[in-house]
Amino acid sequence: MKQDALSIKQINNFQKQQYEDYERNSANSLLKKYTSILEKFKNKNNLKILDVGGASGYFAQALLDYFDNGGGGGWGINIFVVDYVMYDTWKTNNGKITFIESSVEKLRELFTHETFDIIFANRVFHHFVGKTWKDTIKGIYQITGSITGLLKNDGCFCITDYFYDGYFFDTSASRIIYAFTSCKIPILVSIFRKIEAKSAGVGVCFLSKKMWLRLFESHGLIVDNLYEGYKCKKSLRMIIYGIFLLLKNLQEDNVMILKKSV
Numbered sequence: 001m002k003q004d005a006l007s008i009k010q011i012n013n014f015q016k017q018q019y020e021d022y023e024r025n026s027a028n029s030l031l032k033k034y035t036s037i038l039e040k041f042k043n044k045n046n047l048k049i050l051d052v053g054g055a056s057g058y059f060a061q062a063l064l065d066y067f068d069n070g071g072g073g074g075w076g077i078n079i080f081v082v083d084y085v086m087y088d089t090w091k092t093n094n095g096k097i098t099f100i101e102s103s104v105e106k107l108r109e110l111f112t113h114e115t116f117d118i119i120f121a122n123r124v125f126h127h128f129v130g131k132t133w134k135d136t137i138k139g140i141y142q143i144t145g146s147i148t149g150l151l152k153n154d155g156c157f158c159i160t161d162y163f164y165d166g167y168f169f170d171t172s173a174s175r176i177i178y179a180f181t182s183c184k185i186p187i188l189v190s191i192f193r194k195i196e197a198k199s200a201g202v203g204v205c206f207l208s209k210k211m212w213l214r215l216f217e218s219h220g221l222i223v224d225n226l227y228e229g230y231k232c233k234k235s236l237r238m239i240i241y242g243i244f245l246l247l248k249n250l251q252e253d254n255v256m257i258l259k260k261s262v
């Protein structure tokens with residue numbers, strides 16, 4: 001089936017700087033969260049891994065170190081990173097990891113003959129934003145379809161992302177945050193940035209836990225493991241978010257391990 005063009009927006013330089021620092025500081029702790037999965041693949045020969053939105057490559061390098069330094073009993077590992085933006089770190093790439101500067105919209109064209117044992121999408125899905133909230137959700141469904149198609153039947157799709165559960169309507173916080181962050185009025189952009197919205201002016205689309213589970217179900221993906229992340233406690237900030245974003249629950253860095261239901 002032919003896919004519609006999604007026209008996902010690209011992050012800006014402000015975000016790029018922030019994400020590079022964040023990835024550098026969190027790559028090893030992120031790797032630890034996936035240890036149980038990595039263990040399962042450590043003796044596999046010709047292991048193929050894809051990191052979608054792999055940014056500056058610190059996580060991909062941590063993966064390579066894991067398999068090279070005793071984590072792997074098998075031979076041959078290929079790690080691919082696809083990101084819309086090329087970070088400076090890739091200028092000194094040692095060639096062991098393949099970086100592809102492209103949007104995930106092109107995944108099917110990029111990998112016509114390849115399938116992967118493990119596909120990572122860490123803190124990236126909420127950046128797949130289109131022109132409207134509805135387009136964005138449609139895009140997220142299409143991309144999940146493309147990724148599922150690239151996963152081996154015994155492979156694992158590993159996502160780290162947030163849960164933003166709404167009050168009254170499950171999707172309310174998702175819709176409101178999308179509307180606020182995609183607003184381009186300069187004064188509002190600088191206000192939103194001051195209250196930690198790095199994506200102000202570009203847009204961001206967080207999903208609730210129920211939205212994630214519906215997304216997986218509709219693509220025949222089974223949740224093999226779900227490690228729920230830090231639940232933001234009741235604080236003044238959460239009360240304000242609750243009122244303005246109709247946000248009931250915010251959970252950071254949830255790790256979702258998925259398998260195909262074949």
Ligand SMILES: C[S@@+](CC[C@H](N)C(=O)[O-])C[C@H]1O[C@@H](n2cnc3c(N)ncnc32)[C@H](O)[C@@H]1O
Nearest residue numbers: 008019023053055083084085103104122123127
């Ligand atoms: C918040 S960073 C996450 C980086 C890293 N995965 C981590 O966990 O630290 C999101 C990354 O996704 C990339 N990204 C956003 N939309 C993309 C798209 N449509 N195609 C490819 N990469 C995308 C951004 O360029 C950015 O580097």
